[in-house]
Amino acid sequence: MKLGLDISGGDFAPRANVLGAILALEQLPDDVELVLIGRENDITSILEEKGVKSDRISVVDAPDVITMEDHPTRAIPQKPNSSISVGFELLSQNKIDSFASTGNTGAMLVGSMYKVNAIPGVIRPCITSVLPTVNGGDSIILDVGANADCKPDVLYQFASLGSLYAKNVMNISDPRIGLLNIGEEEGKGNLLTQSAYKLMKESKDFNFIGNIEGRDLFTGKADVVVCDGFTGNVVLKQAEGMYTITRQLGIKDDYLERFNYENYGGTPILGVNSDVIIGHGISNDVAVKGMLCLAYDVAKSELTQKIKEAFK
Amino acid sequence: MKLGLDISGGDFAPRANVLGAILALEQLPDDVELVLIGRENDITSILEEKGVKSDRISVVDAPDVITMEDHPTRAIPQKPNSSISVGFELLSQNKIDSFASTGNTGAMLVGSMYKVNAIPGVIRPCITSVLPTVNGGDSIILDVGANADCKPDVLYQFASLGSLYAKNVMNISDPRIGLLNIGEEEGKGNLLTQSAYKLMKESKDFNFIGNIEGRDLFTGKADVVVCDGFTGNVVLKQAEGMYTITRQLGIKDDYLERFNYENYGGTPILGVNSDVIIGHGISNDVAVKGMLCLAYDVAKSELTQKIKEAFK
Incomplete structure (x- = not known):
């Protein structure tokens, strides 16, 4: 190789x-x-x-x-x-x-x-990032910036790509896919997530567990968090910013240290x-x-x- | 009263x-x-x-x-x-x-x-939340959930409403308005923020300082952070979730404690x-x-x- x-x-x-x-x-x-x-x-x-x-x-x-x-x-x-x-x-x-x-x-x-x-059939390749979870594991979020505007079918494909990544690279046998949204129930959200939810809940391509909210990003509720690249980029940079602040404040904690980018090195372009x-x-x-x-x-x-x- | x-x-x-x-x-x-x-x-x-x-x-x-x-x-x-x-x-x-x-x-x-x-002229009333900044001050972010889908002129009005709130309630004399985006330069972003930027940069209604990124949410770079209600809600709940985790981990810090909702009590519906x-x-x-x-x-x-x- x-x-x-x-x-x-x-x-x-x-x-x-x-x-x-x-x-x-x-x-x-x-x-x-x-x-x-x-x-x-x-x-x-x-x-x-x-x-x-x-x-x-x-x-x-x-x-x-x-x-x-x-x-x-x-x-x-x-x-x-x-x-x-x-x-x-x-x-x-x-x-x-x-x-x-x-x-x-x-x-x-x-x-x-x-x-x-792009691989034939993939509408929009995307990039992913690791979300360190408080229970010691890792979730991933995608897209984190390659596609600022997304259609519902693109979010559906992100779910497929993320599921394959989690299964094959992270060795999670049946990855739980969550849609990042502003409420837990079906019907919540903006036009994009409302439509994406409808597509995703019918999926046989991956294990969709429903909506997850911003407060669940680091709890491991989902193995794969799906969102448009605008939202994902804000989430990622907010997490980085908070990590930087905890460092500046001299807070030392094993969990927070897992936000140090050195631990991850990079991300593949999926698709x-x-x-x-x-x-x-x-x-x-x-x-x-x-x-x-x-x-x-x-x-x-x-x-x-x-x-x-x-x-x- | x-x-x-x-x-x-x-x-x-x-x-x-x-x-x-x-x-x-x-x-x-x-x-x-x-x-x-x-x-x-x-x-x-x-x-x-x-x-x-x-x-x-x-x-x-x-x-x-x-x-x-x-x-x-x-x-x-x-x-x-x-x-x-x-x-x-x-x-x-x-x-x-x-x-x-x-x-x-x-x-x-x-x-x-x-x-x-709604006040005549206000397209969409909105809600705001406090972002505690690491330098000891407060910024605000709006909308944080009343409007999941927004048009550029609605974001422009959020900037006006946020500026009036910061000036009159927070006593900030010339509030700096930032547009939450995924890059600093003009032209970055999704279709919404690209268009909103063009409207906002011409504004005489408020002091627009340009784009700010997720990593700047808590640095006090802007006094007022403008975004659609979907993004704002994710930001707010992510911050809440991270605060909850730091509490669970037993991390005690004066800055982090400022994320405790008890300190804020509520938010007005603006407009x-x-x-x-x-x-x-x-x-x-x-x-x-x-x-x-x-x-x-x-x-x-x-x-x-x-x-x-x-x-x-």
């Missing part, structure tokens, strides 16, 4: 990315190879400095960088020698099995949509033809390692293949 | 409501009278038990109760002798200056819309012709006292009159 990693993306590139790759190499099985994509000189000098020489690491030179200032839709055609463009090129040629980056999220989404494409993982722009080496471990878990689970079969 | 209080609403009625009224009486100025609306026998026996005899307290008998199970739109016509129905009747006859209840929120909204009516205040169903006596103090502040500020003038 070959996992591609963008070395030029993120706030602490290239150093944190190369160091993260070194950490991941120690943790991942021997048959996993890492393909580091970025400025070759930068990469080799950090590897040399750390005395790392492994035939499980290869380097692909990509001299250019897509920055956070680049326009997502224009960046890839305008910068064909950037690490993100080269990564998608390798992925579409099957020279890597997965591509992970902490760089420009918009460019990663655009690359996923136009270089590897595209190849494995694409995006990570937080502020990722340090531990977070990059986490992102690569997630890339491995996703590839090993054959999630993408299973989504293709489910949407046939 | 006469403040009406529903004695039959909420989980701990009638006792918590009467005790809250007694606490409020001690705190409010001498020219404030309280009108307690509910089962007369219940009320007088609690007052007697507490040895309270004051010409600042009067009782209006309302033998029936609108429960949480009653349908919001049907409850008021079906139960004309309920405390909520009688309260709105007194309010529409100007026999009280303000009506506060911790009972069925839906029925309170319906009563506000059909018994006291209707008379002062209506709704409180949390789980309100104890301290929360009921807080609701009455808020009712006093709102009435004293002449907010409703100022909204009428602004929307002329």
Whole structure:
């Protein structure tokens, strides 16, 4: 298995990315190879400095960088020698099995949509995030920002995608799917959730448990929380903001510490033809390692293949 | 000034409501009278038990109760002798200056819309909630649930209503209005927030400072956070849920304690012709006292009159 990693993306590139790759190499099985994509000189000098020489690491030179200032839709055609463009090129040629980056999220989404494409039948690929639950488990929420406006059938598909992810990557046997809403009973909500509820309650594709409210996000009431990308993004950033505040206040608690992004590393883009993982722009080496471990878990689970079969 | 209080609403009625009224009486100025609306026998026996005899307290008998199970739109016509129905009747006859209840929120909204009516020019009245900020202040967010689906011009009006509330009740001289969104720059967001941004940035009615994200909800970046009622309700319940979890975990912190609903008591329905205040169903006596103090502040500020003038 070959996992591609963008070395030029993120706030602490290239150093944190190369160091993260070194950490991941120690943790991942021997048959996993890492393909580091970025400025070759930068990469080799950090590897040399750390005395790392492994035939499980290869380097692909990509001299250019897509920055956070680049326009997502224009960046890839305008910068064909950037690490993100080269990564998608390798992925579409099957020279890597997965591509992970902490760089420009918009460019990663655009690359996923136009270089590897949505799986036939998937209306809108989406991204997910982990919700640490107070009982010690993890739930996920999707979409968290790829699709600000959604139709009811799109929410229905998010439920299917989330259920497949929870089953195959998180090893939850019969994931409970909740619709994020502003009341528990059927009939509550805005026009979108009212319609989505009607579609979802008839589903044989997943185990729908009904509406869940904002206060249930962290209680583990649902394994998969479905919402439009606008609401999901607000939820995610509110949780991040609250975690940041508890840190500033010096509050130390094992549960709250689980909101530290370092623990998650990244999220796959669900519903595209190849494995694409995006990570937080502020990722340090531990977070990059986490992102690569997630890339491995996703590839090993054959999630993408299973989504293709489910949407046939 | 006469403040009406529903004695039959909420989980701990009638006792918590009467005790809250007694606490409020001690705190409010001498020219404030309280009108307690509910089962007369219940009320007088609690007052007697507490040895309270004051010409600042009067009782209006309302033998029936609108429960949480009653349908919001049907409850008021079906139960004309309920405390909520009688309260709105007194309010529409100007026999009280303000009506506060911790009972069925839906029925309170319906009563506000059909018994006291929206102020001419206000498309959709709304409800607001306090966001305690980490720097020690308070922001507000609106709408938090009265309007699940909103148009851009409705969000614009929420900004006006929130600005008037912040100025007149919270005494913030030039309130900063932020639009809750999923990116900071203009052009980010869903169709609703993209359009609302365009309307709001041209505004001379309030001081628009642009988009704010979920992570800024508790930093005091904006004094007034504007969003549709679906998003606002999720934000509010997520914050409540996180507060509950920190309590369960035994985390004690002065800032987090500010999320305790007891500190706020209630919220006015903004944009209707008379002062209506709704409180949390789980309100104890301290929360009921807080609701009455808020009712006093709102009435004293002449907010409703100022909204009428602004929307002329």
